[in-house]
Amino acid sequence: ATPTALLVGTGRGAQLGILIKGPQVLESTRRVDTIVLDKTGTITTGRMTLSTVVPYECGSADELLGLAGAAESGSEHPIARAITAGAVAKLGAVAASSSFASEQGLGVQAVVEGRQVLVGRPAWLIDRWQIVVPVEMQAVMGTAEGLGKTAVMVAWEGQVRGVLTVADTLKPTSAAAVARFRALGLTPMLVTGDNAAAAQTVADACGITDVTAGVLPADKARVIADLQAQGHVVAMVGDGVNDAVALATADLGIAMGSGTDVAIEASDLTLMRSDLLAAADAIRLARRTLTTIK
Numbered sequence: 001a002t003p004t005a006l007l008v009g010t011g012r013g014a015q016l017g018i019l020i021k022g023p024q025v026l027e028s029t030r031r032v033d034t035i036v037l038d039k040t041g042t043i044t045t046g047r048m049t050l051s052t053v054v055p056y057e058c059g060s061a062d063e064l065l066g067l068a069g070a071a072e073s074g075s076e077h078p079i080a081r082a083i084t085a086g087a088v089a090k091l092g093a094v095a096a097s098s099s100f101a102s103e104q105g106l107g108v109q110a111v112v113e114g115r116q117v118l119v120g121r122p123a124w125l126i127d128r129w130q131i132v133v134p135v136e137m138q139a140v141m142g143t144a145e146g147l148g149k150t151a152v153m154v155a156w157e158g159q160v161r162g163v164l165t166v167a168d169t170l171k172p173t174s175a176a177a178v179a180r181f182r183a184l185g186l187t188p189m190l191v192t193g194d195n196a197a198a199a200q201t202v203a204d205a206c207g208i209t210d211v212t213a214g215v216l217p218a219d220k221a222r223v224i225a226d227l228q229a230q231g232h233v234v235a236m237v238g239d240g241v242n243d244a245v246a247l248a249t250a251d252l253g254i255a256m257g258s259g260t261d262v263a264i265e266a267s268d269l270t271l272m273r274s275d276l277l278a279a280a281d282a283i284r285l286a287r288r289t290l291t292t293i294k
């Protein structure tokens with residue numbers, strides 16, 4: 001390959017709003033046959049909004065929302081932003097929190113008004129904090145998840161205090177982009193840390209049939225390595241801190257321009273439009289550029 005022709009490719013990439021780390025990237029793009037997509041912030045807008053607040057053995061829905069909103073105020077996660085914004089909208093403000101800590105892809109803990117508040121995925125509350133989940137709350141979560149929502153559990157003083165659900169929306173171009181990936185001969189796959197029902201709802205809406213849900217951040221990279229071990233050449237598109245290792249593991253890491261710095265640093269390409277159609281453009285561009293060179 002002549003370096004000049006490759007640089008023409010990267011110049012065209014810039015016009016399309018695709019930032020390419022180096023000309024060598026186009027080369028690795030050519031053989032890609034599988035494209036792994038993150039859900040939140042990649043296929044969906046990632047601008048989640050609070051939908052329901054279901055208290056359980058706690059003062060009131062406002063108390064539940066207030067304490068959860070305060071605990072989540074230290075997190076940048078889309079779920080956290082939705083909960084804190086929902087609390088501020090309903091209550092005017094949230095209380096101060098201290099001793100904040102978060103576990104990537106699992107949840108947050110913080111001390112609010114003297115209580116240790118936990119907000120996160122149920123499995124994390126059960127396994128890490130030995131919280132017992134009442135059947136009523138399991139049913140609430142099941143119903144919400146069946147509607148494609150993301151449900152998180154809230155606990156303090158060692159007990160479940162309720163469930164909050166948040167909802168996200170598909171980016172308007174995601175379904176068209178999935179069709180373009182298929183037309184390019186790529187197999188699209190959805191890999192997410194979110195629950196299976198929410199993942200399936202998004203997959204159905206954009207035409208993806210291959211879904212892996214409930215994946216921990218470290219395991220996203222393993223999904224990619226497994227595909228590579230089967231002989232696939234894998235592109236991964238993501239935006240979050242939780243996607244960074246997977247983006248670095250993939251043969252071609254593609255970050256959303258709206259994504260976190262760590263995701264962008266771990267990737268080979270960055271999409272300034274934050275739109276999956278740009279990922280299809282990038283793959284087509286790489287193939288065209290390399291065909292011209294041959």
Ligand code: ADP
Nearest residue numbers: 040075077080105106107119120121192193194
């Ligand atoms: P995705 O793969 O869709 O980007 P993540 O790996 O970031 O999802 O998160 C997976 C799950 O972990 C969420 O669906 C949620 O249950 C839980 N979670 C992660 N961060 C938080 C948070 N700040 N507050 C509550 N729950 C969280």
Ligand code: MG
Nearest residue numbers: 038040041240
């Ligand atoms: Mg994401």
